[in-house]
Amino acid sequence: MLRLYAVACILGTSEAFTARTLKSGAKRTNAARCTTIMSGLIGFATMSGNTERIAGYIGDATGISPTPIADVSAADLEAADCIICGAPTWNTGADDMRSGTDIDDWLYSELPNADLSGKKVALFGLGDSAGYSGNFCDSVGELYDCFTARGATVVGFTDQDGYDHYDSKAIRDDKFCGLMCDEQNQMDQSEDRATAWVEQLKAEGMPL
Numbered sequence: 381m382l383r384l385y386a387v388a389c390i391l392g393t394s395e396a397f398t399a400r401t402l403k404s405g406a407k408r409t410n411a412a413r414c415t416t417i418m419s420g421l422i423g424f425a426t427m428s429g430n431t432e433r434i435a436g437y438i439g440d441a442t443g444i445s446p447t448p449i450a451d452v453s454a455a456d457l458e459a460a461d462c463i464i465c466g467a468p469t470w471n472t473g474a475d476d477m478r479s480g481t482d483i484d485d486w487l488y489s490e491l492p493n494a495d496l497s498g499k500k501v502a503l504f505g506l507g508d509s510a511g512y513s514g515n516f517c518d519s520v521g522e523l524y525d526c527f528t529a530r531g532a533t534v535v536g537f538t539d540q541d542g543y544d545h546y547d548s549k550a551i552r553d554d555k556f557c558g559l560m561c562d563e564q565n566q567m568d569q570s571e572d573r574a575t576a577w578v579e580q581l582k583a584e585g586m587p588l
């Protein structure tokens with residue numbers, strides 16, 4: 381017995397002691413426990429603060445602290461288990477660089493360095509569905525094109541119902557390719573929309 385105790389001390393754990401005392405053929409019942417720590421990332425760009433506010437609602441619902449997109453590297457993206465990214469639209473009618481914020485450069489300088497194959501990404505956008513109803517949240521369509529070009533799978537599509545727009549470059553298969561918020565005309569709906577959208581993302585398999 382003394383010799384067995386000495387072996388356990390050398391191996392350093394009481395579990396080692398238990399293992400050494402098991403008779404041959406006996407089953408170990410203390411199954412190994414494994415803790416998986418998921419890491420999510422919310423990146424956003426903003427000009428006048430609205431997108432940051434919605435990122436905050438999403439952050440509250442997920443427990444993830446939003447990060448300005450300029451501080452997000454390709455390595456950060458690759459290290460994240462899930463990515464949520466949002467931007468406003470200021471460059472009305474533009475083919476690219478539609479946001480008019482620092483995400484425009486980031487999409488074509490930093491994002492192309494990331495391999496996002498097999499990763500789930502969700503997108504959100506801010507716009508004015510009455511004042512710019514022909515270009516509502518156009519930048520989200522550009523985010524969609526840039527993220528899918530890196531191999532990401534975009535989840536969290538939403539219905540177009542309930543907004544005043546008549547067109548948007550963020551429409552894919554008759555749906556918005558993410559969550560759209562309108563702080564000019566529908567500010568009172570944004571928080572509930574964000575909270576419900578996070579539940580949708582979870583139901584669609586985002587590890588949140």
Ligand SMILES: Cc1cc2nc3c(=O)[nH]c(=O)nc-3n(C[C@H](O)[C@H](O)[C@H](O)COP(=O)(O)O)c2cc1C
Nearest residue numbers: 426427428429430431468469472507508512516517
């Ligand atoms: C000059 C100007 C251009 C805009 N162009 C668009 C547009 O093309 N599409 C749209 O949906 N919203 C447009 N907007 C509305 C902004 O996207 C909206 O105010 C948004 O909430 C701003 O978000 P931010 O505060 O995060 O920058 C425009 C606003 C201004 C003042």
